[in-house]
Amino acid sequence: MYNKNSLKAEEFINHEEILDTLAYADKNKDNLELIDSIIEKAKLRKGLSHREASVLLACENPQKITEIYDLAEQIKKDFYGNRIVIFAPLYLSNYCVNGCVYCPYHLKNKHIARKKLTQEEVKKEVIALQDMGHKRLAIEAGEDPQMNPIEYILECINTIYSIKHKNGAIRRVNVNIAATTVENYRKLKDAGIGTYILFQETYHKQSYEALHPTGPKHNYAYHTEAMDRAMEGGIDDVGLGVLFGLELYRYEFAGLLMHAEHLEAVHGVGPHTISVPRLKRADDIDPDTFDNGISDEIFAKLCALIRISVPYTGMIISTRESKEVREKVIRLGVSQISGASKTSVGGYCEPEPEDENSEQFDVSDKRTLDEVVRWLMQMDYIPSFCTACYREGRTGDRFMSLCKSGQIQNCCHPNALMTLKEYLMDYASKETKAIGEELIKAELNNIPKEKVRQICADHLEKIENGIRDFRF
Ligand code: SAM
Numbered sequence: 001m002y003n004k005n006s007l008k009a010e011e012f013i014n015h016e017e018i019l020d021t022l023a024y025a026d027k028n029k030d031n032l033e034l035i036d037s038i039i040e041k042a043k044l045r046k047g048l049s050h051r052e053a054s055v056l057l058a059c060e061n062p063q064k065i066t067e068i069y070d071l072a073e074q075i076k077k078d079f080y081g082n083r084i085v086i087f088a089p090l091y092l093s094n095y096c097v098n099g100c101v102y103c104p105y106h107l108k109n110k111h112i113a114r115k116k117l118t119q120e121e122v123k124k125e126v127i128a129l130q131d132m133g134h135k136r137l138a139i140e141a142g143e144d145p146q147m148n149p150i151e152y153i154l155e156c157i158n159t160i161y162s163i164k165h166k167n168g169a170i171r172r173v174n175v176n177i178a179a180t181t182v183e184n185y186r187k188l189k190d191a192g193i194g195t196y197i198l199f200q201e202t203y204h205k206q207s208y209e210a211l212h213p214t215g216p217k218h219n220y221a222y223h224t225e226a227m228d229r230a231m232e233g234g235i236d237d238v239g240l241g242v243l244f245g246l247e248l249y250r251y252e253f254a255g256l257l258m259h260a261e262h263l264e265a266v267h268g269v270g271p272h273t274i275s276v277p278r279l280k281r282a283d284d285i286d287p288d289t290f291d292n293g294i295s296d297e298i299f300a301k302l303c304a305l306i307r308i309s310v311p312y313t314g315m316i317i318s319t320r321e322s323k324e325v326r327e328k329v330i331r332l333g334v335s336q337i338s339g340a341s342k343t344s345v346g347g348y349c350e351p352e353p354e355d356e357n358s359e360q361f362d363v364s365d366k367r368t369l370d371e372v373v374r375w376l377m378q379m380d381y382i383p384s385f386c387t388a389c390y391r392e393g394r395t396g397d398r399f400m401s402l403c404k405s406g407q408i409q410n411c412c413h414p415n416a417l418m419t420l421k422e423y424l425m426d427y428a429s430k431e432t433k434a435i436g437e438e439l440i441k442a443e444l445n446n447i448p449k450e451k452v453r454q455i456c457a458d459h460l461e462k463i464e465n466g467i468r469d470f471r472f
Helices: 015-027 032-043 050-058 062-080 119-132 150-162 182-190 205-211 220-224 226-232 249-267 296-309 323-331 369-378 396-404 408-426 430-444 450-464
Strands: 083-093 136-141 172-176 238-241 273-275 314-317 336-338 382-384
Touching: 015 050, 015 249, 032 050, 032 062, 050 249, 050 296, 062 296, 083 119, 083 150, 083 369, 083 408, 119 150, 136 150, 150 172, 150 182, 182 226, 205 220, 220 226, 226 238, 226 249, 238 249, 249 296, 296 314, 296 323, 314 323, 369 382, 369 430, 382 408, 408 430, 408 450, 430 450
Parallel strands: 083 136, 083 336, 083 382, 136 172, 238 273, 273 314, 314 336
Antiparallel strands: none
């Protein structure tokens, strides 16, 4: 039975409800009156239900799709301005006891090089990331209670935050590790993490069980209820995502929105972010052997629909996607991107020898951080290295209420400019710096409140003169 308030996975992600939703969407995919009313509702910027959004996803009318894209673009501008937050993944260990059939970390893979960073190696990786200019990381690890226990993850977080190399610092560590206990989530919260991210992979229980045949991850309910335990453990910023390509995208889309509705209904706060990874080629994984791959067009449509369905939820796109695809979907609603990512364990310090591959998947966008920053600015986006929200306690419902009232613009815009200025001073190439300085000058004038503009200008000048009393 469908019940978004239930704490049971099979009730808040109810299979029958998803099937009914898809049937309803099919029936109404040419119902222009209904489609127009849903688009009108989306314009109120209060989001859409999974049923409404599924009708728009089923709709193939080109004019309506253009209207959806235009609205997504406008909503993105209204809530996130032209800022794009930048981060990098840091792979700590690829030891894993699970049997996920799409992931090269699976236990039966004897071919992949197994690696786990020591604290000394974590330090070296973090210095390499700081030297590029990164301030925000997402740590990643396989699930292995012996090799990667929670104590190891906590020790790594501690090490990461402790390293201050030149002007560098990692100011926010987001965590993408396997579903765990309330007690462990509490420990992660106490360690000062930003967002806890866990991809559902697929919401389809039967497929989920087939795709995760062995290991603790096989347990659908334990995995699907993880965000509720994370919230019980005090983590109020959680990040959802499905791995597109594993199941039918329309099923996943409905499930994803039902999950967001459930979190909002039970905890009073929806997901902080939604990631949209697509299945990629990897060590012993061939994406062509999976039947549910989606085209770039469908991918863009999904991004636009997520944007208008959950306007207050950030959207993340990784280097799994090419420069061209990223360019298209950033416009439609993405608010965070990774840059210069390595998916190998220890890959930032030095490249792996050819015969020693520990990568989780092939990255498509292989550009340097300097190139990514420059490219964003050339498209008039402000690359932001800001981590202020969580440092100032603006998380969970406090962040959401600021966002809903449009207030987030008043602090995010100047913070983005100041962190960009730091980046330009410390790490940028000459060409990137020149473009960035012009952009900052122009964007400073776009701060409406004179007082805020003045404070921002003062800080920018201080940063220019090497004074860093500002740390966001
Ligand atoms: N072990 C943790 C877990 O169970 O969630 C951490 C996640 S893993 C390091 C990060 C994510 O990479 C997975 O959740 C999965 O969605 C994604 N992934 C795995 N194999 C992939 C592939 N071949 N292509 C693209 N993404 C993949």
